[in-house]
Amino acid sequence: MKIPLLQTSALSPALDAALADAYDVHRLWEQDDTAAYLARHGARIEAIATSAPVGASAELIAALPALRVISCRGVGLDKIDLQAARERGIAVSGTFGVLTDCVADLAFGLMIDVARRISAADRFVRDGRWQREKFALTRRISGKRLGIVGLGQIGRAIALRAGGFGMRVRYTGRKPVDGVDYGFEPDVVALAYWADFLVVSVSGGPQTRHLIGASVLDALGAEGFLINIARGTVVDQAALVAALSARTIAGAGLDVLEGEPDVPGELLVLDNVVLTPHMASGTRETRQAMEALLLENLQAFFRTGKLVTPAL
Structure with a gap:
């Protein structure tokens, strides 16, 4: 069975498809009532795929009792509640280095x-x-x-x-x-x-x-x-x-x-x-590398328990 993963927002057609192919993806941004959706499905979710502008709040993390890892596309992790993740022992990665x-x-x-x-x-x-x-x-x-x-x-x-x-x-x-x-x-x-x-x-x-x-x-x-x-x-x-x-x-x-x-x-x-419109990492080459690293972090974590580019 595929690992249940919560995706917080659309990332790119290629990355969205790759996530859907590898994981049981729950597309949070498509839900009209996110609280009700999380109440129904949150207990199963083991991973989050997110981006730096969206992150993962303390409230979101609290709604996912089985959460083990957060993989973020980006290096600015200020919208991820790192303290909440640390207290729960949740691994967090960013796409460090490639941008x-x-x-x-x-x-x-x-x-x-x-x-x-x-x-x-x-x-x-x-x-x-x-x-x-x-x-x-x-x-x-x-x-x-x-x-x-x-x-x-x-x-x-x-x-x-x-x-x-x-x-x-x-x-x-x-x-x-x-x-x-x-x-x-x-x-x-x-x-x-x-x-x-x-x-x-x-x-x-x-x-x-x-x-x-x-x-x-x-x-x-x-x-x-x-x-x-x-x-x-x-x-x-x-x-x-x-x-x-x-x-x-x-x-x-x-x-x-x-x-x-x-x-x-x-x-x-x-x-x-x-x-400029927050475009510093917005080249095709860098965005492809960031998305590949987001996937690689998830794959490495579920295979070995370790992240390639950990933040925590």
Whole structure:
């Protein structure tokens, strides 16, 4: 008999089909009354397949007394109640490693775009303004100072790319990272004061909520740029909108927002911010690798009791 698995949302046609082929899949997002559905079927469910934007709440975990494993497509696990899983001894995996390069690539894309104003220049040409006025001078990337908030796998990949641009790199985090030559700055405000570009690359969740607030943005200053490819909750969005509007920072490149996909109207009218729709891992190659790893984690757990890329 197939193992009963709860799928929290549609993932992709290929992954949905692969899950259905290997497991007895219960498609939670299709149910009109999820509480009633879980009351009927929850006692049998041994696994959850989910994604980072959906996660698995404490309430959902509590409704599944036989749950043994949660396999997530994504690396941001802030919407999975890890404490609830830990208390129950439930294994949790993310698709760590396979999306690192694409997220780091987009971080640099945003950095180049907002500093060189590529999107703004495109609008300038399309609006017919090139024929009657000059485009304003922009800012260079090469040789500048890059501060990275969170030197995990993605942060290190961003730092590696910075070497190709001759940038100086410092970072901050809970503690220094062994085996790296970049300078460690224990205080994020001090890092922002030093940096020309500040890239946010930390996990979301209560511990990092509004880590980048008004004091950090003030320290970054009128010549500094903020890049966020982490989670929208890490940045105090009201403070950021105020800083961008007042030009107390030079600009921002944002792949994530608080309350996404809703976008504050104040951001939409600013020309010193580049906005992308949480697409950092959204390449065909990376998404295929993430989905293969979600399946591999489930298969490994039920075969050996161990995950390939465990979070717990």
